[in-house]
Amino acid sequence: MSDPSDTRKLRQADLWTGLGLVVFALGMLGVTATFPITDSYGGVRNVWYVSPALLPLLIGVSILLMAGMLVRKAMRDLGPEGVRQTLRLPQAGFGSRTQRLLLILGSVCAYVYVFIPVVDFALATALFLAVFIFGFHLDREASVARNLLILIASTVTVGVAASVVGQEARDAVVDALTGSAVIAAAAINARALARQQLPLVAWRKGLIVAVLTPLLLCPLFKYGLLVPLPYEGTVIGAMDALRYAVFR
Amino acid sequence: MDVIDQIGLFFATIGSLVTSPTVLVILFLSSLLGIVFGALPGLTATLGVALLTTLTYGLPLEQALVALLALYVGAVYGGSYPAILVNIPGTAASAASAMEGYPLAQRGEGARALGLTTTASFVGTIIGMVFLVTLAPQIVSLALQFTSYEFFLLAVFGILISGTLTSSDLVIKGWIAGLLGLALSTVGRDHLQFYPRFTFGMPELDTGLEVVPVLIGAFAIPQIIRVLRDDLALGEPKLFTRILPELGTMLRNAKHIVRSALIGVGIGSVPGIGEDIAGWVSYGAAKSTSRHPETFGKGEPAGLVSSETANNACIGGALIPLLSLGIPGSPPAVMLLGALMIHGVTVGPMIEFDRPGFITQVTAVLLLASAAMWVNGMLLARHVVRVLKVPTAIFMPVVAVMSVIGSYALGLNLFNLYLMVPIGIAAYFLTEWKYPISPLVIGVILGPMADTNLRRALMVSEGDMTPFVTRPVSLILLVLIILIIVSQFPPARRARRRLMARLTPARSPSKPTNPALDES
Structure with missing residues (x-):
């Protein structure tokens, strides 16, 4: 992706997808928080490392971190004015x-x-x-x-x-x-x-x-x-x- | 099973297959279908394997393997037809072939170029096959020493390396794609406690996401949308009389063939990256080591032979981690894994216990598939070229119908269709924003392995993490994972660039520009 205008468009998309991924990760972590971590399920008492929440927690936290990094990179590359322009709702074209x-x-x-x-x-x-x-x-x-x-x-x-x-x-x-x-x-x-x-x-x-x-x-x-x-x-x-x- | 037994089984498999008229018909038809799939821009080897999976699920395993591998080999080769004749690669794997093939065709040597690609693809597949039969059993024996610690880290490594190497924009996007795949894999009841995760009260989600509809959605729908949206139109191919094997040129390029085959096998065996990268790397290596690099781009046979040998050698390479570790080496191998799962074959370290001689049988089928591809290529190339006249607007909707019925037929479940569409649409937008799809599907496939083995490992050690660093293979994998992650941070990248600048001689090889498509 060498064309600067293409790169800029990608970073604008990255800003939106990054924010979307933050919401997704928070949602995932929210649902995961309802899974049994140390309490019992089906008569079996859990410990943290056997919990069905273990991998989803790791995934959710990782996505959250990476989405944050993606947003940071997009914001740095776009600059404050570019970020403001990007965050204005896009005009829906019907071409x-x-x-x-x-x-x-x-x-x-x-x-x-x-x-x-x-x-x-x-x-x-x-x-x-x-x-x-x-x-x-x-x-x-x-x-x-x-x-x-x-x-x-x-x-x-x-x-x-x-x-x-x-x-x-x-x-x-x-x-x-x-x-x-x-x-x-x-x-x-x-x-x-x-x-x-x-x-x-x-x-x-x-x-x-x-x-x-x-x-x-x-x-x-x-x-x-x-x-x-x-x-x-x-x-x-x-x-x-x-x-x-x-x-x- | 010793070497003599393996050789015996290899020839016995070939003997039993070639004496069955049904198998021969399946072999040649699937190979031809693969060539047609490869030749039509927009249709890929991955898509071909996906659609044929549906048609083969009622066949015995041996016949299904023949059909799927013949199509896979044929499709990787078939992409060279439009690359050479109309300068549009049929598959990403053949993008590098267009650089030399099209100038040859313009000089009136299209038949010669096709002869070269046919023989080079055959040789590449055979060399890949030799590596498969030699290396896969060794890796299987090594993998038998693996425990849950190693399997968890292997899954993480596979997703991470695939994300790192397939991302055309920011590496972090490849990792995010892998994590999204892992997230999808956690839907359904978990394998240890049967706790329903992310099912939202829907009983259809209890068993988790079915792999094949996810794969068809992730690979087929974005491809259909891209081709029709961009209104891809082909030029008129020049027809020709007959093609010859071009053995003289092949012998003169023996060193390029051997090097390209090694590159192809090596790249193929890395999870998630496939024939397209092998073709480009091999083409670049041929150009940079040539005494006459100025002839490249003007119809240089060495470039064509290198790219085609490498992309077909990649098939054998991609099957090595697939059969020995259960980790697919390329996008079509991901689909092949789905097909094997449907036929009740669990690939991985236990394969030689569950199905003794399976790797040897696959090798024998690969040999037949490459032979069928060569025969079809030599005899039918003239006729196959005519499919390039079929407009994409006619065949892509038919492909869409095949994808829909394919997803439904595997479980006779409408829910699979309801699932396939949003996954496909999401995959389309992700590819538009330069998120690679291979790590996502590898994440879906390796997710259960990562989940079960992580928890099992921690159960064994009662929550203690130290076995991850005290077990040798586990430690190596952990170090590799850390290196992959750390290498993407700016200080590490700057240090690597400084090191490369010191090591690289003044005349650095020119890097070919890549007009490749997104998926092979």
């Missing part, structure tokens, strides 16, 4: 880089925390791949923002449906909504490309990968490795029916 990061983090989080627990795994994966691939593989800047909106809309819709609709109809409803979201994502992106008179080759490739990947992965894991998938709904149910019909 293309932030949008890309938001789309990546948002789609991974939505996939894992919203779709996978309640939606058929094949459908959830198809939507995740469609949003992800269309977002980064098509007309770049515009496609990231467009697919970020598709992601937010589909996540909210499916999330609300999963919590509102009754148990007996929930599977069908959330699967139908997710399937519709895949179709909507494909249609919206195709329309956007057509408006800009861009070729549809990349869109076609993206759609093929988004649809084929779950159709290959699900049977591989379910029938090949005998791994039951996180949530088996409409599509995986159809795969089961097909398998039993063919290999009965």
